[in-house]
Amino acid sequence: MTGPHPSRPHTGRRRNDAAREAILDATFELLAGGHTAGVTIDAIAEAAAVGRQTIYRWWPSKGAVVAEALARQGRRLAPVRDSGSAAADLTSFLTDSFVALQDPGMVHALRELAAAAQQDEHAAQVLQDFTAQRRAELRALLARGQHRGEFDAAADLDMLVEMAYGVLWYRALISRDPLDSGAAGRLSAQILIAARKVQE
Amino acid sequence: MTGPHPSRPHTGRRRNDAAREAILDATFELLAGGHTAGVTIDAIAEAAAVGRQTIYRWWPSKGAVVAEALARQGRRLAPVRDSGSAAADLTSFLTDSFVALQDPGMVHALRELAAAAQQDEHAAQVLQDFTAQRRAELRALLARGQHRGEFDAAADLDMLVEMAYGVLWYRALISRDPLDSGAAGRLSAQILIAARKVQE
């Protein structure tokens, strides 16, 4: 029986946040690494230089770890900007989001997460919360445009947001069509049309 | 491991199609049954009163069976109609599609399929083919409207189709929001706006 990993000392009875970070980092790296075989708890534990039990102590299942690791990473990409033009902001936000997913690792991670969420209630919950937050950000972007008069006051912003993210996830999970800036532009264009004009 | 020699005519016992049907039926029932634990090959074989090897003889993996079982079922729901009004046809098609997924078994099956497709290349292929075909049907519906002059000649039909199916799958897999007729109507409305008016 050996002691803890040499470079990361134990912290005692309190939770060791370094271990938590190491687990989430290792999980994301494995996810993005595109390893054909699904990411396993063993692999995460080994990559994080952590005991398996430490993972199970803080997360109820593998899916929950995967979900949290990816949600954490997702928040760092595709920030919402405010340039004064909601139309421009929408386009650049969608372009950023799509382009970030051109990294094969990111799509792969997204797919692993989606797969985990279908089989794991905890992962589903984390995914639901994360995407709800992302939708709220995009909705706020559109609401700004609506206030400024760029968009119709009666525009169904919630549905427009769903359409935007719907296409993103549909391409990532189902059709596997490329998530390039061209697609982002065309998607953005359709949403803007619908946002500007509710009735003839 | 190889098949019969090509120069020698086939003499052995022929494939039992009843077994094939039983496998697909049992698979779909298990999918729709909403069993918490993921559908397993063992469960399918037992439910179909079939040996495991019989499944592996005809499908390359579990995902492929799941995908085929579900695709077969999917084709029976939500037929495309032609009433003369593409707008009306779109709305009723989307409503039919959404409402069919209000059956908890159907959504559950869809989720299992999506999960399988993320980890199984065969399932991914079947899912891609199936959804491409469904998109083609919806696109044809919109194209009819375009030819009749209901929609703008320059409308980006492909993207509109993606937006429609995107919302459907997004609700089914990610947000788990209800797939009710209200949502179908709102979605239909946004698509019609974008289809009718490309530019001011």
Add this chain to the structure above:
Amino acid sequence: MTGPHPSRPHTGRRRNDAAREAILDATFELLAGGHTAGVTIDAIAEAAAVGRQTIYRWWPSKGAVVAEALARQGRRLAPVRDSGSAAADLTSFLTDSFVALQDPGMVHALRELAAAAQQDEHAAQVLQDFTAQRRAELRALLARGQHRGEFDAAADLDMLVEMAYGVLWYRALISRDPLDSGAAGRLSAQILIAARKVQE
């Protein structure tokens, strides 16, 4: 997966006896190998080039495997002979038995078995059966002497047998004193005294 239908004979693949042999051989080798760490199921499976499940399919616990492996080996050593003199037979039997346990591997194996039996009901049962059989053999040896008039007709053969095996196991498990031929001779002598003369 349930068992075969009672009205239909067994049709599945038969048990692979080579695997059974390999498991028992590997177990005994590991036992005798004197590996400090207790023999594990993983180690047995790997040494036997067998899946872990194959072990669990046929034995209820690790202890049961260990017990069977050792009992099988034990039967091959220290055969009971019949030279015409029960006294000589007893001495040579005890000497053979002790000397066989001078092999460090054999004692080690015996200790592992005893340890397993204290914690595992299955192993305890196998050990009990095995030792009962060994006692019966030794008792038969003494009974021959009794019939021939070498020993007192009222001698308590059962207790004498227990005393013989008691010393053997006591040295192996508790005192760890050497199991040499000297000890065997002294033990044999005491038993012969008690066997010959019940009362003054």
Add this chain to the structure above:
Amino acid sequence: MTGPHPSRPHTGRRRNDAAREAILDATFELLAGGHTAGVTIDAIAEAAAVGRQTIYRWWPSKGAVVAEALARQGRRLAPVRDSGSAAADLTSFLTDSFVALQDPGMVHALRELAAAAQQDEHAAQVLQDFTAQRRAELRALLARGQHRGEFDAAADLDMLVEMAYGVLWYRALISRDPLDSGAAGRLSAQILIAARKVQE
């Protein structure tokens, strides 16, 4: 893990010998409790209202604790008496020893100890020392008889002692035959025969 035991507060910087006693008491109680699952360090620590580290501070391993707890208890049972007749003393000593082990808890504890000793060098050492001491006591009893002329001057006292304890442990660990006073009497009788008469 519950809170600290209410009746034994921390003692601060000074070493708490009450903790040591509590650990040995709790260990023996758990051993004798006959809990199916092997006694664990966690269970001992909890029962003794002690931190795990406090156990490891004073004992090198679980086996050592178990061994010491049982040896301490063993010394309190089956005292050697001196009635003037070594034969009578032997019989009553063996009867006392056997009967003490009719308590299921005691046999269970003995088995746990034996199991621990096979896998733990520390426990083996404690067991060896303890049993050596017990043998010495019994040998002294027999030596008194020898000096008084009750037994043959050439009697092999060491082997006789081994035979007595051998039967005790053999019944406890291997055959699981009852350790009743009848068996003790029969065993005592055989030993006395051998002790009295070395040769015709």
Add this chain to the structure above:
DNA sequence: AGTTAATCGAGACGGTACGTCAGGTCTTGGC
């Protein structure tokens, strides 16, 4: 009608990953 060979249900096989349990080490904070 008999021969031939591929199919069938059944289930044992070698594996991989799971989630749990226990052992022994180390740190924190209370007393």
Add this chain to the structure above:
DNA sequence: GCCAAGACCTGACGTACCGTCTCGATTAACT
């Protein structure tokens, strides 16, 4: 400064499925 509490790493456990490999029985086409 001792001690409870408990987080930590390690590693074995027994289970669940996977996909493959026999078995003996069945059955359809070709003799």
